[in-house]
Amino acid sequence: MLPRGSIRTNLLLGLPALLLAAAIVAVAASWSGDFFAAGNLGNLVNRVLPLSLAALGQAFVLFAGRIDLSVGSVISLSTAILATTSTSLGWAAVPLVLVAGLACGALNAAGVIYLRINPLIMTLASSAIVKGAALILMPTPGGEVDYTFYDAFYGQDLLVGWPLAVILLAFLGAFLLFGFTRFGRRIYALGSDDRAAYANGVDVRRVEWSVFLASGFFAAAAGVAVGIKILSGDPLIGDSFTLDAIAAAVLGGVALQGGRGAVPGVLAGSIALVLIANAFNLLELDPNLQQIAKGLIFVVALMLFMRGGVRRTA
Amino acid sequence: MSTSAYLVRMRPAAASLRAVALLVLLLVAFFVSAGLFSPLLLLDNVRQAAPLGVVVLGQAIVLMMGRLDLSVGATASMANIVLCAVFAGDMANTGPAVALTLGAGALVGLANGLMTTKLRIPSFLATLATSMIVAGLVVFFTGGSPRGAVPAGFRVVTEAWLFGFVPYSALIWLALLVLLMLLVHFTMLGRKMILSGANLVAARHSGIPSDGLIVLAFVLSSLLAATGGILVSAITGMASIGVGNGFTLDSIAAAVIGGALFSGGVFLPLGAMAGALILFVVQSLLYLLALPPAAKFIVQGLIIMLALALASFRKEKSS
Numbered sequence: 001m002l003p004r005g006s007i008r009t010n011l012l013l014g015l016p017a018l019l020l021a022a023a024i025v026a027v028a029a030s031w032s033g034d035f036f037a038a039g040n041l042g043n044l045v046n047r048v049l050p051l052s053l054a055a056l057g058q059a060f061v062l063f064a065g066r067i068d069l070s071v072g073s074v075i076s077l078s079t080a081i082l083a084t085t086s087t088s089l090g091w092a093a094v095p096l097v098l099v100a101g102l103a104c105g106a107l108n109a110a111g112v113i114y115l116r117i118n119p120l121i122m123t124l125a126s127s128a129i130v131k132g133a134a135l136i137l138m139p140t141p142g143g144e145v146d147y148t149f150y151d152a153f154y155g156q157d158l159l160v161g162w163p164l165a166v167i168l169l170a171f172l173g174a175f176l177l178f179g180f181t182r183f184g185r186r187i188y189a190l191g192s193d194d195r196a197a198y199a200n201g202v203d204v205r206r207v208e209w210s211v212f213l214a215s216g217f218f219a220a221a222a223g224v225a226v227g228i229k230i231l232s233g234d235p236l237i238g239d240s241f242t243l244d245a246i247a248a249a250v251l252g253g254v255a256l257q258g259g260r261g262a263v264p265g266v267l268a269g270s271i272a273l274v275l276i277a278n279a280f281n282l283l284e285l286d287p288n289l290q291q292i293a294k295g296l297i298f299v300v301a302l303m304l305f306m307r308g309g310v311r312r313t314a
Numbered sequence: 315m316s317t318s319a320y321l322v323r324m325r326p327a328a329a330s331l332r333a334v335a336l337l338v339l340l341l342v343a344f345f346v347s348a349g350l351f352s353p354l355l356l357l358d359n360v361r362q363a364a365p366l367g368v369v370v371l372g373q374a375i376v377l378m379m380g381r382l383d384l385s386v387g388a389t390a391s392m393a394n395i396v397l398c399a400v401f402a403g404d405m406a407n408t409g410p411a412v413a414l415t416l417g418a419g420a421l422v423g424l425a426n427g428l429m430t431t432k433l434r435i436p437s438f439l440a441t442l443a444t445s446m447i448v449a450g451l452v453v454f455f456t457g458g459s460p461r462g463a464v465p466a467g468f469r470v471v472t473e474a475w476l477f478g479f480v481p482y483s484a485l486i487w488l489a490l491l492v493l494l495m496l497l498v499h500f501t502m503l504g505r506k507m508i509l510s511g512a513n514l515v516a517a518r519h520s521g522i523p524s525d526g527l528i529v530l531a532f533v534l535s536s537l538l539a540a541t542g543g544i545l546v547s548a549i550t551g552m553a554s555i556g557v558g559n560g561f562t563l564d565s566i567a568a569a570v571i572g573g574a575l576f577s578g579g580v581f582l583p584l585g586a587m588a589g590a591l592i593l594f595v596v597q598s599l600l601y602l603l604a605l606p607p608a609a610k611f612i613v614q615g616l617i618i619m620l621a622l623a624l625a626s627f628r629k630e631k632s633s
Contacts, residue, residue, distance in 0.1 A: 115623035118576055120382070120438060121566075125618035128563055132611030139608065235608075243442055256436060288458075291450030295443045302435045302443075 013253035014265030016304075020251070021272040024279050032282040042161070044278055046154055046229060049163045050075070050222040052270035054241050055248035056174055057218025059266045060211045062249055063178070065191035065258020066112070066119040068215045070127035071222075071245050074104045075238030077134040078223020083143025083233025090146070094224055101220020102213055104130050109212035113205050127242070134235040141234040149228045163225070167267070170218070175263040187211060191258025240291075247298040248273050250305055273297075329573025330585035336571070337588045340595045347602050361472065361481035363594035365390075365545035366564055367587055368487055370572075371494055372538030373565035374586040378498070379511040379531045380578025381430060381437035386539040386565050388445035388452075389422050390558025393543025395452050398462035398553030405467040412544065419540025420533050422448055427529030437532075445562070452555060460553035472548040483545055490538065491583045498581045507531060512579025567614050568593050570621045593617075 029035040054071050061068045078097045085093040104126065111122040153162050178184035189197040190207050198204050219241075226237060246256075252269030254261030276297065280290045345351045369386050376383040393415045400411040422444055429440035452460075472483040498504035510517035510524035517524050543558050550557065571592055572585025593614070600609050 111619055111623075115619065116626040117619060117622045121570075121576055121618065121622060124563070124566070125615040125622075127615070128611045128618070129615035132608045132613075132615065135608030135611065136606050139606065243446060246439065256439070286454065288450060288454040292447050292454065295447035295450060298443045298446075299429060299433070299435065299440070302439060303433045 013260075013262040014268040016253065017251045017265060017268035017272045021268060021275050024272065024275040028275070028279040028282050034282055040278070040282075044274060045161075045163050045167070046225075047274045047278070048270055049167055050225040050229075051241070051244055051248055051274060052167055052267055053170060053218045053222040053225065054245040055252075055266050055270045056170055056263070057215035057222075058245040059174075059249050059252075059254055059261060059263065060187065060214040060218075061119075062246075062254050062256060063191050063258065063261055064187045064207060064211045065194070066208070066211060067123065067246070067256070068108065068212065068219075069120065069123040069242055070104060070108060070130055071215065071219045072238035072240065072242035073127040073130035073134065074101055074216055074219035075223040075226060075241050076235050077104070077130050077137070077238075078220045079227035079230070079237055080134045080138040080143070080233040080235050082224060082227035083145050084137060086145045086149060086227075091149075097224050097227075098217060098220045101216040101218075101223070103216070104219070105213040105216020106209075108216065109209045112212065113208055131235070138233050138235050141232060141237070143233040145227050145231045145233070147231065150231060153225075153228050166221075166225075170221075171263055171267050178263055183210075188259050191260070193259070243298065244273060244294070247294070247301065250298070251301045253305065255305065256302075327573060327580075327582050327585070329580075330582045330588065333572045333585045333588035333592065337592050337595070340592055340599070344595050344599055344602070347599065357475075357479070357481060357484065359594055359598065360484045360487075360591065361475075362549070363590050364472065364481070364483035364487040365542040365549070365558075366561060366568065366594065367590040368490055368545060369539050369542035369558075369561045370565045370568040370586045370590045371490060371583065372535030372542075374569045374572070374574055374581060374583065375494065375498075375507075375531045375538075376437075376535045377569055377574040377576065378508060378578060378581040379528050380514070380576070381528065381531070382566070382576070383426065383441050383532065383535045383539075384438055384562055385422060385426060385441040385445035385448065386535060386542075387559040387562035388448040389419055389536050389539040390543035390546065390561045391556050392422070392448050392452050393419055393540040394547045394550075394557045395456060395460050395553050395555065397544055397547045398460060398464060399456075401462055401464055401468070403463040403465050405465040408468060415544055416537055416540050419536045419543075421536075422539075423533035423536030424529065426536065427532035430532070431525040431528050449556070456553075456555065458555070460555060462553050464547050464551045466551075469548045469551055472545055483548075486541075486545070487587075490541070491587060494534075494581075495583045498583075503527075508579060508581060511581075563611075563614055564590075564593055567618045567621075570618055573625075575625065576622075 025035070034040055054075065058068055058071055078101060081097050081100055082093055085096060089096065107126050108123050111117045111126065112119050155161050178187070186202045186207050189200065189202050190204060194204065222241065223238065227233060248269040249261065249266050250256065250269070251272055252265030254266060276293065277290055280287065280293070341356070369390060373383055373386055396418050397411050397415045400414050401407050425444055426441050429435045430437040470482065475481050476485065498508055506522045507527045510522055510527050514524055539561065542561060546557055568589030569586050572589035573582045574580055574586065596613055597610055600613065
């Protein structure tokens, strides 16, 4: 097994995604002169923000060898909450959304830990519950997110601004957590081998609680970013994020069987995915092809990274 | 084999019986709150639940293999689009329309099966990816506005009743159920399938070609999903994008209510049937209670959670 925490190993895992991103940049820039326009770069950062946050939350769970399929629904619910409360509560709506995200994470954790339901199915069930809640709160897309939110957060769609700062802060924090703290090691340990981790004194329940809470929290944060961007709520907008977040993590070298992966890789994977979508727009390809292409890329990524590393299940 | 041994095999499992009991309970609640009892209303519910019921059978087969198929919804939606497009409202196209729809469904299943066996991608991700690709292809080829319609002659399949008493769709559902039960419990192929679902390693060591059987299970599941899509099309009579999307979660919930286990090795067709009917009656109840339609999702999620929590609780007690 590779040593954890060393920066070299961490960066190497994200290398394929980084190369893919660079290749897409090269192709997109040579075919379309608009790629390096300041507006497009700022737009790219704004698009990377929600996906990378959702993928980071997903990575917490994946590192621990679990999975969270409720990310998309949590994002939808977050936009719905934001759009119904932002005009009356102002900025206090944001912590409210984050608390709601934590609650969703707590639901997942409770089901997995106390009811002993397989995480895959538990989060699938909770995604239905959360989606139902979002649809009851807001049956059709609508509502309003205060424009001052957009102004203050996204501003002029510049390359350097709040969105970039949030991405860097979140990923730097997670990088330090996973690379240099006991807690991060415990998450990897749980993902590598539940029993061995338990035998070595890892508090399995506590780690499970924290990874699901982290996933819910980051999904809600991603939902805030989406809600401010579209200036309204949409009870179904998050659906595509579930698969995208997993795809971004897998592209970034995270192993679905747990215990392997790195935070910089997740960021690289998110950037690569966003660039693919951006290239489709710049090259003026049929947007409906985008979904097909994303699905195929996901399959290829899984194919490349799943090979060889299949973990024996007890 | 003696007759009694066959009869023992036919005996429904306890989990199936529990699901049936729950169904009866719900039906009583339904008829009490509706304030009247009519067998015709009951059979009409069966008629409308048939598409889901057929899809659940496929999901149950995949669950039996210890896998999960998250593409049944997209496949059923695709079936609706393909069927309507080929039919173009003309009864003369019945043969090609049904054949092409089932063929397209089988292709989806083949892709799912090959991805999970040959490429070793976890089944829920492989099927999630195919569902995305299939949905994308539907939007791409129709440009967002699907054409065609199901001719009135074909809609007999779900709208007409045999002797004015038994809906045809219920008969189709029952026939498929019996066929699958015979396949799984009374043929060598089916026994091999259930063994590789229960213990893949043991099955491989016994020389059972598990990979091929898993592919077969996915093809069957997609074929049944496409059949479910055909039945839905017969009910609605028109092409609309995403008409079967709800089947993915519905089918998992129904199968789980019927006693299916995610660890595989269990095939309970009677339970699956009861599960589908339970979901349908719950929906009707929600409607009667004037709850918002979105409450359906919450109830679904809670049902899946409850069913699995009960299953794991029981396993713990017995071990």
